[in-house]
Amino acid sequence: MFFCQGTAWSAEELLQFDNEQQRQRYLQLTFELRCPKCQNQNVADSNAPIAEDIRTRTYQLIREGYSDQEIIDFMVERYTEFVIYKPQLSFITVWLWLLPLALLVLGSILVVRLSVRGKQTPQTDFSAAEQARLDELLSKPVLEERD
Incomplete structure (x- = not known):
């Protein structure tokens, strides 16, 4: 256990x-600067070599x-601005x-329009002969299927 403590003490920067x-x-x-290599970890907590370089340069x-x-x-x-957690407000940011907000709004509009369009039944106009034939077919009883 004594050896483990010595290792932990030697890892601390002097x-x-x-x-x-x-x-x-x-x-x-070092708490405010982000490590360029690590995923959302600050320079103070990172063990990456680039974080060590940034800490050293900050000290200097x-x-x-x-x-x-x-x-x-x-x-x-x-x-680049990736190294700071609060990037400057610019055209790109x-x-x-x-x-993403615009894509969400456009996607919502598209979903609503497609769902409304799917519920509407197309209006077709039949000629008098076609309508008579359709009425005749619909008025006939449906034959039951035989087993």
Whole structure:
């Protein structure tokens, strides 16, 4: 059991910050940044090598005096907007939200129209001779089938 604890302790990052504010900024940024390789996991919790690179670069940029927004902008420039959980509102992100909604509305309209159309019986006009023949056939008793 002692060996397991040593392994867990060695997995923790040992970073030296000038003050507690830098440490808090680092923790906040690594919590806010998404790992490009992992499925919806932040950089702080990911064990992927790319997450390690992002954590290291975030640490370096904090130590160099970059602001939080400058660090986020750097990461977006390098890894695209996928690296942030709250992407900027742009033409593309608006379409990503509106397109599924539009498809849902169009699909609903299509389903309603097809179901209404299926219930309507086509109106056919018969000639007088055809109508007389139809009435004659419908008035005859139906013969029962023999076993």
